Amino acid sequence: MKFINLLKISLSAIIRNKMRSFLTILGIVIGVAAVIAMLAIGNGSNNSIRETISSMGTNLINIKPSRPVFGAVRQASSSSTVLTVDDVVYLQNNSKLIDAVSPELDGSGQIVYGSNNWPTQFYAGNEDYPYIKKYEVASGRMYTSKEIKKASKVCLIGQTIVENVFGDKDPIGEVIRFKKIPFTVIGTLSEKGDNTFGQDQDDLMLTPYTTIMIRVQRQTHLRAIVLSAKSEDSIEETSAEVTELLRSSHKLGIDEDDDFEIKTQEELISSFSSVSEMMLVLLGSIAAISLVVGGIGIMNIMYVSVTERTREIGLRMAIGGKGKDILRQFLFEAMLLSVFGGIIGVIMGIAASNIVGSILGWPILITTSSILLSFLFCTFIGVFFGWYPARKASALNPIEALRHE
Amino acid sequence: MENKEIISIKELHKHYRVGDETIKALNGIDLTVNKGEFLAIMGTSGSGKSTLLNILGCLDLPTKGDYLLDGINVKSLNRNQLATIRNKKLGFVFQSYNLLPRTTAIENVELPLLYNPSVSNAVRKEKAEQALIAVGLKDRMKHLSNQMSGGQQQRVAIARSMVNDPVVIFADEATGNLDTRTSFEIMALFQELNDKGMTICFVTHESDIAAFTKRNVVFRDGRIIKDTQTKNIVIARESILGLKNEDYILN
Ligand SMILES: Nc1ncnc2c1ncn2[C@@H]1O[C@H](COP(=O)(O)OP(=O)(O)O)[C@@H](O)[C@H]1O
Ligand SMILES: [Mg+2]
Numbered sequence: 001m002k003f004i005n006l007l008k009i010s011l012s013a014i015i016r017n018k019m020r021s022f023l024t025i026l027g028i029v030i031g032v033a034a035v036i037a038m039l040a041i042g043n044g045s046n047n048s049i050r051e052t053i054s055s056m057g058t059n060l061i062n063i064k065p066s067r068p069v070f071g072a073v074r075q076a077s078s079s080s081t082v083l084t085v086d087d088v089v090y091l092q093n094n095s096k097l098i099d100a101v102s103p104e105l106d107g108s109g110q111i112v113y114g115s116n117n118w119p120t121q122f123y124a125g126n127e128d129y130p131y132i133k134k135y136e137v138a139s140g141r142m143y144t145s146k147e148i149k150k151a152s153k154v155c156l157i158g159q160t161i162v163e164n165v166f167g168d169k170d171p172i173g174e175v176i177r178f179k180k181i182p183f184t185v186i187g188t189l190s191e192k193g194d195n196t197f198g199q200d201q202d203d204l205m206l207t208p209y210t211t212i213m214i215r216v217q218r219q220t221h222l223r224a225i226v227l228s229a230k231s232e233d234s235i236e237e238t239s240a241e242v243t244e245l246l247r248s249s250h251k252l253g254i255d256e257d258d259d260f261e262i263k264t265q266e267e268l269i270s271s272f273s274s275v276s277e278m279m280l281v282l283l284g285s286i287a288a289i290s291l292v293v294g295g296i297g298i299m300n301i302m303y304v305s306v307t308e309r310t311r312e313i314g315l316r317m318a319i320g321g322k323g324k325d326i327l328r329q330f331l332f333e334a335m336l337l338s339v340f341g342g343i344i345g346v347i348m349g350i351a352a353s354n355i356v357g358s359i360l361g362w363p364i365l366i367t368t369s370s371i372l373l374s375f376l377f378c379t380f381i382g383v384f385f386g387w388y389p390a391r392k393a394s395a396l397n398p399i400e401a402l403r404h405e
Numbered sequence: 406m407e408n409k410e411i412i413s414i415k416e417l418h419k420h421y422r423v424g425d426e427t428i429k430a431l432n433g434i435d436l437t438v439n440k441g442e443f444l445a446i447m448g449t450s451g452s453g454k455s456t457l458l459n460i461l462g463c464l465d466l467p468t469k470g471d472y473l474l475d476g477i478n479v480k481s482l483n484r485n486q487l488a489t490i491r492n493k494k495l496g497f498v499f500q501s502y503n504l505l506p507r508t509t510a511i512e513n514v515e516l517p518l519l520y521n522p523s524v525s526n527a528v529r530k531e532k533a534e535q536a537l538i539a540v541g542l543k544d545r546m547k548h549l550s551n552q553m554s555g556g557q558q559q560r561v562a563i564a565r566s567m568v569n570d571p572v573v574i575f576a577d578e579a580t581g582n583l584d585t586r587t588s589f590e591i592m593a594l595f596q597e598l599n600d601k602g603m604t605i606c607f608v609t610h611e612s613d614i615a616a617f618t619k620r621n622v623v624f625r626d627g628r629i630i631k632d633t634q635t636k637n638i639v640i641a642r643e644s645i646l647g648l649k650n651e652d653y654i655l656n
Contacts, residue, residue, distance in 0.1 A: 016506065319492060319516060320491045320520040321492075323488075325520060
């Protein structure tokens, strides 16, 4: 039989039984839509984690004190005093691979400006800090090295603070109180938006690290050292070099463990990715199971359909349909149905992903590969689950089929 | 040409095994049908009419005996070859029409040609239209089969049976589901087809239907007990005119 005739026969059989065809594909539609939506959500969150972390700078390397273990109790790393400004200076003077390095301190507190109050987060570093962490000055200026030396009470503020504390007023030159200390606003930072973890990246205040160390926290140790490698490719080398330098700066013996931890962005990405990939596999499997259930639905209804259409099969045989023509017809019907279901499912999956994305504000990412995957899977399911009923149909005896009530 | 043998069977037997019993549905049949004949196969229920028609129609094979259809010995053919024979050489009309539901008349008529790869789309359409015109359904080609009357459905079925230009049309109780007037109309159609040279084997148990055919073969218990040429062939068109008006209204 010609393929075009087979297509015509199968298509008209599907159209002739609209309701049944619809019920048959329902499972597949839901299955595919679920696969698409699950993958879109999974890929989306994966991608946005990656983007968030890269937006902090892919060349970024983070050094924190390793958490010291006293007895069996692991202490918070922030309480450790191993990282100092001397380490930063040592790295600056001895490293060949570092692009820029800065101390990092952070904390939280209330900003008071007139009658306005605003709880926020502060970050403190040297003049290279904004460069390393990818902050940009939107208006005003950055603090100078002179201001760092003098531990000047100056700060830059993020756009969230500008909006909530100053409203329409120009904040530059205004004095805010933070932890009872008056800070002069010398600049504002460009907007960065929320990151994947829902953090507002514009709700922060940036000051010289000296100001925090001397006037606010009254401490000599650093919470962290941040630095950027010259390029993404040299991250490994750079962190190896930094490890060596810090070990010698800390005068650690050969058999002593590092008293600090180095985290690159890549490691951060992969640690988050592995979690979200696990989620993806989980979500994907649930969706795939629903596709298989959809396939069993096809088999069920095709099976019933063969019984119900026994006379039709008998007639087709009587007028010259061969067993293999009948087999192909039913197989093709099953395949067409599941591909139709697949198409509708893809459309519904994309719609559902977008709805979920816009209502819940989740990041979604629909990839061609996820569409292709569910499509191939659909065709396979159509053939796989259509085979048995189609075989049954093709093996019918025409006389008995024609006599069937 | 006149005496070309379309069907020739000799000592044909068909046995069915049901449990331990053997049912001899056909018990040594000899029959020859020439081109242009209009044959009525008659007999009581269970006498073996359908069994014979199924074998003649290449839907079933005999247990014993030879069957030559248009010069071909059917016994030696496999399932697929039989299907091809049915597709190219035979036409079927059933008691219950067997049209595809929710499908237009023309699509139903096209169906046999869809299974013939050598027929193009254009030819298929053309032939189906002509067949429908021949059965008087020119205006109903796009009507859905299930929205037609029984008589119209049977006309569609007849159009379908002749669309492949068969050497013979087999009809099994083709008027069995129809009222008298409609039965006569269908018989008129068959008579018309036969006048144009179509060979027809028509199974019926009603003698007034058999009266429209040219030759009556009567079965009893799997054997032919009578084989006669009809003496006064009734013209179906005239019989319709003779029907009382009440019948007309009842229909
Ligand atoms: N598939 C079958 N299996 C067993 N017996 C059958 C089968 N088909 C027909 N028969 C028997 O063969 C005989 C002839 O049947 P059939 O040809 O259908 O008669 P008719 O069409 O004249 O009424 C009957 O006794 C019937 O019961
Ligand atoms: Mg019968």
